[in-house]
Amino acid sequence: MAVIDRNGPIANSWVHLADDAQPAKGQSVIVSFARLKNEHNSLFSASTAVGVEVVGDVVLEDLEPFLPRLGIIVVRMPNMRDGRIFSTGRLLREKYAYKGELRAIGDFIPDQARFLLRCGFDSFEVGDAFPVDSLKQAVATYSVWYQRATDRGATIIDQRTSGVS
Amino acid sequence: MYIYDKYDQTIARERVTEFTQQVKRRLAGELSEDQFRPLRLMNGLYLQLHAYMLRVAIPYGTLSAKQLRKLADIAEKYDRGYGHFTTRQNIQYNWIKLDQVPELLAELATVEMHANQTSGNCIRNVTADQFAGVAGDEVEDPRIVSEIIRQWSTFHPEFSFLPRKFKFAVTGAPKDRAAIQYHDIGIHIVKNEAGEIGYAVYVGGGMGRTPVVAPLINAFVPKAELLSYLEACLRVYNRYGRRDNIFKARIKILVRDLGPGEYKRQVEEEWQRIRGTGIDIPPEEEARIRSFFKPPQYETIAEPVHSFVEAQAKNRSFARWVETNVHPHKVPGYGAVTISLKPIGGIPGDASTDQMRAIADLAEKYSLSELRVTHVQNLVLPNVRQADLHAVWQRLREIGFAEANIGLVTDIIACPGLDYCSLANARSIPVSQRISERFADLDKQHHIGPLQIKISGCINACGHHHAGHIGILGVDKAGQEFYQLTLGGAGDETASIGQLLGPGFSSDDVVGAIEKVIDTYLGLREKPSETFIEAYRRVGPVPFKESLYGGH
Numbered sequence: 001m002a003v004i005d006r007n008g009p010i011a012n013s014w015v016h017l018a019d020d021a022q023p024a025k026g027q028s029v030i031v032s033f034a035r036l037k038n039e040h041n042s043l044f045s046a047s048t049a050v051g052v053e054v055v056g057d058v059v060l061e062d063l064e065p066f067l068p069r070l071g072i073i074v075v076r077m078p079n080m081r082d083g084r085i086f087s088t089g090r091l092l093r094e095k096y097a098y099k100g101e102l103r104a105i106g107d108f109i110p111d112q113a114r115f116l117l118r119c120g121f122d123s124f125e126v127g128d129a130f131p132v133d134s135l136k137q138a139v140a141t142y143s144v145w146y147q148r149a150t151d152r153g154a155t156i157i158d159q160r161t162s163g164v165s
Numbered sequence: 166m167y168i169y170d171k172y173d174q175t176i177a178r179e180r181v182t183e184f185t186q187q188v189k190r191r192l193a194g195e196l197s198e199d200q201f202r203p204l205r206l207m208n209g210l211y212l213q214l215h216a217y218m219l220r221v222a223i224p225y226g227t228l229s230a231k232q233l234r235k236l237a238d239i240a241e242k243y244d245r246g247y248g249h250f251t252t253r254q255n256i257q258y259n260w261i262k263l264d265q266v267p268e269l270l271a272e273l274a275t276v277e278m279h280a281n282q283t284s285g286n287c288i289r290n291v292t293a294d295q296f297a298g299v300a301g302d303e304v305e306d307p308r309i310v311s312e313i314i315r316q317w318s319t320f321h322p323e324f325s326f327l328p329r330k331f332k333f334a335v336t337g338a339p340k341d342r343a344a345i346q347y348h349d350i351g352i353h354i355v356k357n358e359a360g361e362i363g364y365a366v367y368v369g370g371g372m373g374r375t376p377v378v379a380p381l382i383n384a385f386v387p388k389a390e391l392l393s394y395l396e397a398c399l400r401v402y403n404r405y406g407r408r409d410n411i412f413k414a415r416i417k418i419l420v421r422d423l424g425p426g427e428y429k430r431q432v433e434e435e436w437q438r439i440r441g442t443g444i445d446i447p448p449e450e451e452a453r454i455r456s457f458f459k460p461p462q463y464e465t466i467a468e469p470v471h472s473f474v475e476a477q478a479k480n481r482s483f484a485r486w487v488e489t490n491v492h493p494h495k496v497p498g499y500g501a502v503t504i505s506l507k508p509i510g511g512i513p514g515d516a517s518t519d520q521m522r523a524i525a526d527l528a529e530k531y532s533l534s535e536l537r538v539t540h541v542q543n544l545v546l547p548n549v550r551q552a553d554l555h556a557v558w559q560r561l562r563e564i565g566f567a568e569a570n571i572g573l574v575t576d577i578i579a580c581p582g583l584d585y586c587s588l589a590n591a592r593s594i595p596v597s598q599r600i601s602e603r604f605a606d607l608d609k610q611h612h613i614g615p616l617q618i619k620i621s622g623c624i625n626a627c628g629h630h631h632a633g634h635i636g637i638l639g640v641d642k643a644g645q646e647f648y649q650l651t652l653g654g655a656g657d658e659t660a661s662i663g664q665l666l667g668p669g670f671s672s673d674d675v676v677g678a679i680e681k682v683i684d685t686y687l688g689l690r691e692k693p694s695e696t697f698i699e700a701y702r703r704v705g706p707v708p709f710k711e712s713l714y715g716g717h
């Protein structure tokens with residue numbers, strides 16, 4: 001298992017906590033959404049940092065009350081065709097103004113990283129066999145894009161209308 | 166026509182690089198076939214029965230002579246000397262080798278073409294009225310907004326892995342020549358009472374096994390806010406469209422299950438949140454794109470054009486071709502020519518390298534270098550001076566594309582069917598060829614009048630059989646190819662879904678059954694000007710059932 005961003009491997013202090021395990025002191029833990037809902041008081045009152053793992057069908061309204069206190073949200077892509085993750089990312093960032101780390105996990109391929117980044121994701125949790133170089137290459141392939149998304153960098157339309165070249 | 170700027174060119178170039186890498190990674194085994202499939206589909210590459218098929222995008226069906234010439238070259242170099250124009254206004258090549266695709270894409274990019282998003286669960290090539298810009302009844306040229314949507318939807322970071330494919334169609338005229346209500350989103354350009362231009366948005370139409378005529382979701386989206394509205398439409402779908410069952414994954418099922426009212430409410434709520442957040446393009450950009458669709462420099466020509474009138478009087482074949490294949494032009498002295506890619510006994514939509522080159526020549530010489538592809542699988546020379554029509558017709562005769570059958574019984578739409586498609590139950594092309602041969606007599610075709618036959622080789626309905634006045638659906642009956650008939654479908658502004666008549670017919674009997682249906686119509690029409698669809702709507706299916714099944 002490794003955590004990477006657009007440039008390659010990054011340091012990671014988050015651990016996935018099984019529903020029946022207790023956090024060690026000082027540990028930064030990622031818990032299931034069910035557990036977060038049930039145990040948020042005890043989880044947040046411990047000195048640990050707390051994150052949650054969700055899938056694409058998560059009801060964001062239910063997640064909303066916890067957002068200010070979450071250090072990370074991990075969104076699982078159950079298979080590479082399941083594109084709900086992209087809307088989930090954008091909504092978390094743009095509608096709910098979530099500011100913590102947003103990480104993708106699951107069955108995505110390197111070519112999808114570019115879209116995930118544009119939809120507000122920061123990092124990717126991948127298996128050891130994941131072709132990290134292909135991800136870096138895929139992300140670097142495009143220098144421009146047409147449409148506005150979560151990343152607020154200049155779009156082609158911005159560049160055209162401001163005369164920037 | 167729209168011309169790429171440096172940004173469009175950069176995207177096109179980077180796309181070729183990306184796909185080249187993807188093919189390499191597939192061939193090296195880094196990508197499994199399962200992982201590669203969505204990537205190649207997003208590039209229009211299908212694995213068919215015998216080889217790869219590549220579908221090249223012809224955005225909103227507009228093509229330059231130079232581009233058509235390139236498509237001819239590609240047919241010669243990478244295929245077997247043929248291309249196949251489709252109901253999505255695209256072109257397909259049926260005999261492509263995977264390792265040659267990167268090179269082929271690079272060639273396409275030299276004429277500002279690509280195969281982006283011609284397949285896969287993403288926003289597909291936008292289709293539009295083939296008479297855009299030349300039809301007299303137009304509120305606005307639909308290609309402007311089509312190009313805006315093309316750019317917005319190209320590699321959209323959020324909407325490239327939708328539950329299912331997503332098709333847009335745009336019409337700028339009250340007469341709907343783009344079948345917009347059979348699309349996931351159909352856009353009708355309208356004017357409100359204040360004289361402002363906006364868009365009526367229909368959502369959730371489609372063919373397939375559950376044909377639906379799309380309901381109107383918003384009667385007037387202001388011009389400047391279309392993209393944010395579409396983004397809201399797509400976001401609701403991307404989140405809540407079904408992903409558990411491929412047959413229920415199209416947006417039509419979501420809209421049906423939620424109910425159009427509730428879908429509209431959810432879209433509205435999302436739209437209110439995202440309006441004015443920079444999704445919509447500024448007016449300068451709209452004006453820039455609009456400038457590419459300015460009318461060309463037409464000559465001032467007084468009508469009637471005598472040579473044209475005389476040629477028709479002298480030559481009955483030419484006159485008849487003018488009647489069916491020349492559409493009125495908004496500028497006096499011009500006409501829009503539909504080139505029939507439906508010669509008797511031919512494969513609907515097929516053109517050879519030589520034919521494509523000849524048509525490109527005609528476009529250059531007589532149509533200001535422009536062409537269109539229609540969703541009925543024909544080509545259009547949109548800007549021909551009436552004085553040149555006779556010469557165009559003569560040249561088309563030489564290449565076998567002067568059939569005076571546009572809108573008539575032999576102007577058939579057929580999907581690839583069992584000859585190519587791995588999903589097919591039955592062959593489509595040979596049935597269309599036999600129907601065409603049965604009704605070859607032009608006098609008879611003109612006597613029958615406007616009639617659209619559409620054939621699909623399976624329930625996926627790529628041949629639009631639901632929207633055919635007569636629809637033919639290939640089914641499998643104990644390992645045999647059978648054909649069911651539907652009557653009364655229409656894909657225009659009076660969109661309706663054809664109704665199944667009864668048990669299917671064998672391959673041997675289906676053409677005879679079609680003939681019976683047509684004879685029944687001829688026997689019951691009130692006057693020659695009552696068209697097949699009008700007569701069917703008046704009398705219903707019963708007389709047709711009686712003649713086919715003996716009334717029991």
Ligand code: SF4
Binds near residue numbers: 588625
């Ligand atoms: S309708 Fe069926 S047979 Fe015809 S092209 Fe579509 S999937 Fe293939």
